[in-house]
Amino acid sequence: MNPPRQAQPPTFSPLEFRAALGMFATGVTIVTARSADGALIGLTANSFNSVSLAPPLVLWSLARAAASMAVFSAGSHYAINILAADQKTxxxxxxxxxxxxxxxxxxxxxxxxxxxxxxAAATFECFNRSRYEEGDHVIFVGEVERCTHRHGASPLLFHGGRYYTEHPL
Structure with a gap:
């Protein structure tokens, strides 16, 4: 028997999908860049993840409709700032x-x-290596040129539509 060539239509609503995704706790980042004319660009994102240690690669995604899409698509660099617990505001x-x-x-x-x-708890200075258009988002893969972290900093966390701080088990 041959496997299907495409996914079946979803049996859930976009609201149900969003609620299920909210069960995955994430860190919180602000992705920043400068436009060609020097304007500061920044947005909160929790779609950050590691990709590779060698070479050092990370990814994040941005809605295709985002006002900042042109800047992030055209720019050579961006930074991913992992927020500390005291940076909720x-x-x-x-x-x-x-x-x-x-x-x-x-x-x-x-x-x-x-x-x-x-x-910030950590920063990643990234060369804008590649982009992949998938669904209503673009996945950006950055090659990390420099990174720093604050030893002992507690990260800001996001889960189920709310912010949290870490509590070791």
Whole structure:
């Protein structure tokens, strides 16, 4: 018997799918870049994951309809800032449509000018290596040129639509 050549249509609603995905606890990141004209770009994402140790590769995804898609698609570099537990307000700000997300935000310029947020638990400075269009998102694969982490920093976590901090078992 031959296996099917394509997936069967889903038996669940988009709302049910989103609720099921929410059961996977993730860290919270802010992905940052600079546009060609020097404008600061940043957005909250929890779609971050490691891909490879050699070469060092990570991935994240962005909705095709995102206003920042052109900047991330065309730029040579971006940074992935893993947020610390005390950065919930920053995560919410960069997930919203606030007019000036960057007001009062401390950062240093990383590779290609991508902002490295002060206080982040870890940062990854990435060369924009490749992109894959899948469904309503684009998957970005970044080759990590530099990374740092704050020893002992607790990460900000997201699960079921709420923010959490870590509690070792």
């Amino acid at each position: 920053l995560a919410e700000r960069f997930a919203s449509r606030v007019a000036d997300r960057w007001s009062g935000v401390g950062f240093d310029a990383g590779a290609g000018g991508a902002p490295l947020l002060h206080g």
